[in-house]
Amino acid sequence: MNFASDNWAGAHPAVAQSLTRHADGFAAAYGASDLDKRVERRFNEIFDREVAVFFVGTGTAANSLALASVNRPGGVTLCHRECHMIEDECGAPEYFTGGARLAPVEGELGRIDPHLLRQEIKRFPPEFVHHGQPMAVSITQCTEVGTVYTLPQIRAISEICREHQLPLHMDGARFANALVHLGVTPKQMTADCGVDVVSFGGTKNGCWCAEALVYLNPERARDLPFIRKRAAQLFSKTRFIAAQFDAYFDDGLWISLATHANAMAQQLALAVKESRSVRLAWKPEANELFVILKRKEYQRLTDGGAKFYPWNPPHAFHGHMADDEMMARLVTSFATTAEDVEQFAELMN
Amino acid sequence: MNFASDNWAGAHPAVAQSLTRHADGFAAAYGASDLDKRVERRFNEIFDREVAVFFVGTGTAANSLALASVNRPGGVTLCHRECHMIEDECGAPEYFTGGARLAPVEGELGRIDPHLLRQEIKRFPPEFVHHGQPMAVSITQCTEVGTVYTLPQIRAISEICREHQLPLHMDGARFANALVHLGVTPKQMTADCGVDVVSFGGTKNGCWCAEALVYLNPERARDLPFIRKRAAQLFSKTRFIAAQFDAYFDDGLWISLATHANAMAQQLALAVKESRSVRLAWKPEANELFVILKRKEYQRLTDGGAKFYPWNPPHAFHGHMADDEMMARLVTSFATTAEDVEQFAELMN
Amino acid sequence: MNFASDNWAGAHPAVAQSLTRHADGFAAAYGASDLDKRVERRFNEIFDREVAVFFVGTGTAANSLALASVNRPGGVTLCHRECHMIEDECGAPEYFTGGARLAPVEGELGRIDPHLLRQEIKRFPPEFVHHGQPMAVSITQCTEVGTVYTLPQIRAISEICREHQLPLHMDGARFANALVHLGVTPKQMTADCGVDVVSFGGTKNGCWCAEALVYLNPERARDLPFIRKRAAQLFSKTRFIAAQFDAYFDDGLWISLATHANAMAQQLALAVKESRSVRLAWKPEANELFVILKRKEYQRLTDGGAKFYPWNPPHAFHGHMADDEMMARLVTSFATTAEDVEQFAELMN
Amino acid sequence: MNFASDNWAGAHPAVAQSLTRHADGFAAAYGASDLDKRVERRFNEIFDREVAVFFVGTGTAANSLALASVNRPGGVTLCHRECHMIEDECGAPEYFTGGARLAPVEGELGRIDPHLLRQEIKRFPPEFVHHGQPMAVSITQCTEVGTVYTLPQIRAISEICREHQLPLHMDGARFANALVHLGVTPKQMTADCGVDVVSFGGTKNGCWCAEALVYLNPERARDLPFIRKRAAQLFSKTRFIAAQFDAYFDDGLWISLATHANAMAQQLALAVKESRSVRLAWKPEANELFVILKRKEYQRLTDGGAKFYPWNPPHAFHGHMADDEMMARLVTSFATTAEDVEQFAELMN
Secondary structure, eight states, X not given: OBOSOTTSSOOOHHHHHHHHHTSSSOOOTTTTSHHHHHHHHHHHHHHTXXXXXXXXXXXXXXXXXXXXXXXXXXXXXXXXXXXXXXXXXXXXXXXXXXXXXXXXXXXXXXXXXXXXXXXXXXXXXXTOGGGOEEEEEEEESSOTTSOOOOHHHHHHHHHHHHHTTOOEEXXXXXXXHXXXXXXXXXXXXXGGGTOOEEEEEOGGGTOSSOXXXXXXXXXXXXXXXXHHHHTTOXXXXXXXXXXXXXXXXXXXXXXXXXXXXXXXXXXXXXXXXXXXXXXXXXXXXXXXXXXXXXXXXXXXXXXXXXXXXXXXXXXXXXXXXXXXXXXXXXXXXXXXXXXXXXXXXXXXX | OBOSOTTSSOOOHHHHHHXXXXXXXXXXXXXXXXXXXXXXXXXXXXXXXXXEEEEESOHHHHHHHHHHTTOOTTEEEEEETTXXXXXXXXXXXXXXXXXXXXXEEOOGGGOOOHHHHHHHHHTSOTTOGGGOXXXXXXXXXXXXXXXXXXXXXXXXXXXXXXXTTXXXXXXXXXXXHHXXXXXXXXXXXXXXXXXXXXXXXXXGGTOSSOEEEEESSGGGGTTXXXXXXXXXXXXXXXXXXXXXXXXXXXXXXXXXXXXXXXXXXXXXXXXXXXXXXXXXXXXXXXXEEEEEEEHHHHHHHHHTTOBOEEOOOOTTOOSOOOTTEEXXXXXXXXXXXXXXXXXXXXXXX | OBOSOTTSSOOOHHHHHXXXXXXXXXXXXXXXXXXXHHHHHHHHHHHTSXXXXXXXXXXXXXXXXXXXXXXXXXXXXXXXXXXXXXXXXXXXXXXXXXXOEEEEEOOGGGOOOHHHHHHHHHTSOTTOGGGOEEEEEEEESSOTTSOOOOHHHHHHHHHHHHHTTOOEEEEETTHHHHHHHHTOOHHHHTGGGTOOEEEEEOGGGTOSSOEEEEESSGGGGTTHHHHHHHTTOOOTTTHHHHHHHHHHHGGGHHHHHHHHHHHHHHHHHHHHHHOSSEEESSOOOSSEEEXXXXXXXXXXXXHTTXXXXXXXXXXXXXXXXXXXXXXXXXXXXXXXXXXHHHHHXXXXX | OBOSXXXXXXXXXXXXHHHHHTSSSOOOXXXXXXXXXXXXXXXXXXXXXXXXXXXXXXXXXXXXXXHXXXXXXXXXXXXXXXXXXXXXXXXXXXXXXXXXXXXXXXXXXXXXXXXXXXXXXXXXXXXXXXXXXEEEEEEESSOTTSOOOOHHHHHHHHHHHHHTTOOEEEEETTXXXXXXXXXXXXXXXXXXXXXXXXXXXXXXGTOSSOEEEEXXXXXXXXXXXHHHXXXXXXXXXTHHHHHHHHHHHGGGHHHXXXXXXXXXXXXXXXXXXXXXXXXXXXXXXSSEEXXXXXXXXXXXXXXXXXXXXXXXXXXXXXXXXXXTEEEEEEEOOTTOOHHHHHHHHHHHO
């Protein structure tokens, strides 16, 4: 019953096998091997267009380098107040950009409110140097609270970006889970919606360590090879990342794994709905559940062997919580089993 | 016959198996797992003292974060003119330190000349703000030209460091190869010689991607957890690095692999000495050979299936090279076989 | 009738004369002249203790270098949501710290709410690397909306700083105006209240360009000479800043000028209170008035020759504003005359 | 007899008067005043074309922001080994560019050797990320050893820049002294020779603190307003810099002052040539003399009231110096008098 996080899971057997399969022999270092090139081409197929792909080691690296590549002096990236870049990356995006700022925008359930986004951008009149200047908008898909932007919602934001000539970044640490929830293609969720650059995450969905920066318009990526190397994110034996993605894409494994994780979350949600002691804070859409329960109940459940963590309620959360209640997060993954869910359901009752 | 680089080799089977063995199950993310903790403790044994250990993804990251942790305003790190940090890290050390400078010091065969080091440090009178201020000395072990500092040579440098209260960093991308050449213990080559922080590399010696920053004095590492996270080098599934080091240290595997690589280099050197067309530029000490040969011969050898690369002669190289000659580098690794060497020997003759 | 800003005023005649008086002759460059040293000592008298003083060229430089001197990896400085560093310095504090973040804290009328400050600091559990770590608290005295922290209010904040071992910075761009309002000494407003470092501004109060970083505890300033030089803020002919401060302090000129500016603001406030068309947004305390008036009235007043600017209402402003109303700011300075105020009073009626 | 440096001199009376003349009244802050605009237009006349001009406070700021404006990831600026940016700016250029490197190029008498420049650039094959990439070439005019690039010498360098599409920066801290020596116009010495951006210094030639970044092609300066503000170099009362330049340009004052300084240097050189105890290290071209003398003689001269400093011989200095001899630098300025020179001549004999 481990619902702590999807990065507590290990590697899917197919990913592990691919690593072992590619362990032998010599291959050109620093991304020049045949395997690297072949897997890069697979991203073209996945995104149904020519994209520029850069493997990196962590999601924080992908996000930070994405911003570094669109950096401007006095630059400000507009993102959701509770997004991962603001909350959980120890200032890496600011560090990698030499001080560009992340400006928080409010919005319900983890999604940027387009109206407030427009207002926030207006706070920066062009040529008014004192405030700095917008340089990008970043959305998180899935959001930090487990919800998913619909395609029209993404488009509403990219239209604002286009009006202000701002690139749109998508932090896709849980890209696959969002995709599965929406039932669309990568192209539909990105290029067709006006997304310019994606932090494409594989780690949380069954890889060891496989993240990629994907530029929908390769022109924008001109400086990326230098940006990545300067940031110590060019691995010498890059084939070890390529090999993971290779297995990840084979036979749609990545979609299967996310489908499973999301399904487990739905089953968990059903169990919660039927429980007397725990309730959903909001409707889960991908592989994360946010629940409200009494502190004593949380204690009882964790004592009973369920692993999951308290969560600070989002600023814009308007649901009701009693004084003796708390919010918590449960995350499912490719490694979650139906038995885990059933066991938890029993434990709740 | 692939002598291109030790990072063209893959992973040793034991490392690959360890990864697979730890693929299953849930483990605390971000370095908090039992495996992480256990492997961190193994570093204490390896270094025969309590050390602070931080896993990172690349050697460039290890070097850059080492410098970031001893950073000073207007800071200058003294290192060999042709060291990896200056030549081959795309400015990462400067980037991660927000602009601290690498000041080149000359010295024969890749080793800093202590006399010149002292002179260079003297160029920075304390309190004279215009020149900046020394912040560290960094040595590369093995050096960029495959030589190894002897213990007295390291001590000569660390004495200068102590006089000026400068920390001494060792870029140990090929730490094991140096250790094996000297026939000493890690403690003898570091703490006993006055080294303060080591970039401890496993990648070039049979791992996929396993590098560690090792602080001989844990006090110095107080800020490292934040420095690493801010630099996007805290992996969520860190156990994948820990698992590599676990196998790497089991039964002295790391020493065996380096011993093999160094032995292959010695055999290769013998073959070169016996050849009529290729000669050694200087005596190899670890797993890298630098040779001089006619351009036509280089062409012939590579056409014949040998993979190795030209190398720019070091600035302080005083050997003889004819106009139609060039320098080249041959690197051996755990994956080099005696057959590779024999085949190359035959090809030369 | 120019109430645009106190930095629209020029230089007080005594300051201009001092510059001219020191124009002749040779003097050691880079802060080593007798005049520099003498004026530095005058700061000791002003602050009634030994302080470390560093002249810089702009208030933004003073603030940014203050933060650079207390920088930490993943560092977060807590400051008021609408403070100058966040709103009007184009990201300079983030730039000079290599990406340390400014975390906005709410509070009424420009003052940090101590309760919310404590809450915000608690969001950063020690050792939890993901969120980063607090590195300083910064208050603005006078605040961005022209109010002044009382001594107990400063103490309430410095106590929180002490609990968490955080240095307390005071952005004193309008230090003199605050001092005069409170009727206290510099020591009382800083060292006695637990302030650690002050951006001491002279520019807005009658100098051309005279700002100083003042460390109440000189120990903290050890690296400042290098921090300042690296930031291009060590002027070669520093005597030109020293000469300004020399005149500024002579016969308490700086206090007289601020007293005058504040008095003009009070007269202006009186005139506003008596007017039918303009009202105070809140009680002015130093040399800035924030008023509410109809847009048409603003137009009429500026057409009539009054120079002053619209102002975005602070986030925490709970006063009433009708749809056709706006907020505006009027600033007085040493150069404001009673005639200016009278003329404006007549124009309003 | 003060020959310590041209920044030990104060301000020329006309500059001081201009400051006083503009001390009164209100003027738009942050560079928007009529005076600012008018003086910016004077730069168009001076350079005989439309240029983009940005006032800053120090030469180090001008140089650093020039590089920041042409920054690239892994960027390397090629400049003379002993130039001011490398030797005397405490790493400011690296700091302001977030770690871009200054790569030293040799050359006699302070001038970059075009042949070596070409060689150095070739060390960075395009697309080879490990070494980083060239981003600019910077020359110092006058050089750090008081010599002046001729127009053909500048052109030889700018041709190499053009071949590699690198912008050419000129550190013109002593721009006027070079101009006077060459007897050419600013346009001839910059735009006509392929210079892209100039650090135009007024401070060393009779101003208090007046430096300007001049872009010969205003297109390149698009981001400069933000770059300058972010670097804390946008002064609120910028008119105090504008006023200095206004007087500086009136009636060709700047040319007169540099002409005087250079003439004083020539007289000093004559005196040195006639002396028995001091000799020229090389021919002075502008307002700096480098001399060789016995240490005892240096002591005698400074005891006699002459103020000047020892100087480390340039790396490429091939002149003869005996063991008991040293090198020293003498600098003349607008404030140097014929009496100073005569007195020094007498003292030498």
